[in-house]
Amino acid sequence: MIRVMLVDDQREVRDGLTLMMSKFADLHVVSRCANGAKAMEELRCLDASGAALPDVVLMDVRMPVMDGIDATRRIVRSWPSVHVLVLTTYDQDDYAFGALAVGASGFLLKDSAVGTIVGAIRSVAAGDAVLSPRVTRELIARVIPNRTPSASDRFSVLPPRELKMAELVSEGLSNAEIAERLSIEASSVKRSITRILSKLGLRDRVQIAVAWYKAGRFS
Template sequence: MVYRSNHPTVKAGGRAMMRVMVVDDQKDVRDGLALMLSRDPEIQVVARCANGAEALEALHTLDANGSPLPDVTLMDVRMPVMDGIDATRRIHRLWPDVGIVVLTTYDQDDYAFGALAVGAAGFLLKDASARSIVDAVHAVCAGDAALSPRVTREVIARVIPKPADARNADPFSQLPPRELELASFVAEGLSNAEIAKRMSIEPASVKRSVSRIISRLGLASRVQIAVEWWRAGRHW
């Protein structure tokens, strides 16, 4: 079952709210997440879907109607019909501006980590606090990743192999010094606001630069900057 809202809600002051789609095969989980999110006055839940196929259907419908797409999708990984990894891959390819946060039950679920390689902006445990889930939506909308620096390093070090000849295939060598410095901060897991403070620039400039680095290196997300930093043999 798919629930949609094709009309964006606008806050006082004329600024659009953050639009979120919730995808999980358990109705009580979908409803619980939607309830938690709806308590934030800046968030509007625009769709609730039972699997990846329904999520794609909802996005195709919104797109065909010219309606605003979700800014963020909370995506379960283990679902019937179409799982979260396949859905994440397809959504990222068709609608790269839709940020995806993967939801998992286990903090060592390698299946969930696979979503990072196909474009997810991060992952959360399903038992995360309501504040953590809301904060993740805000972070992804701001262009950040929904992973703490510690989790980023631990996940990448455990899941992503580092080749012995990493230095021979270092994509970051093509970046100018300023972008290289910025990429190092992204790899550390710092937010746009934290990077902006360190580099004495505006957060909006950081967001544009991160997008430029992702495009130049042919990556899927800012999380992949951290992955490639590790693979290249660079240090955090």
């Protein structure tokens, strides 16, 4: 069962998403909040009571009181096991890219098909990221305007196969796409990426892409 928190200032959006997820046995909406501040308050209460935290927070970016960027930054810092999936109206939304830069695991358009939203929630809960190659490139360009190779390239600790996987992650490929490219099982890719994150001291695939760019390896 994937526990989901919905954060959106529009009640009709929260209601619609709740209804949609009720049709899938593996998804359960555990909390609904009208803004980032309410989400933080709810998470603190759950944490203090020892209750299970949500696996995925479906987060709007443009909200009053506390927007999705600030909320995402605080959530990933305080509860690293909670993954944030950002909802936005436009695929060029600066707010969405800002949320990715502070730790969101991906973003979706609000008018995405049901299957796309459900698939994204499942992917993020499994530790994957929801980033297309275009989004990855634009994120990198926005987060790091000046490419300067690092004197200490952290990727030098990786063996050749893991180095190639890090490169493909940085290009925005999913586990399945990496597996196809390298002619191996997707489960093997997932294990390897977990090792890469551990070796590099990184939280998720977005951070791999940013670190790859900082190291001057992005083509």
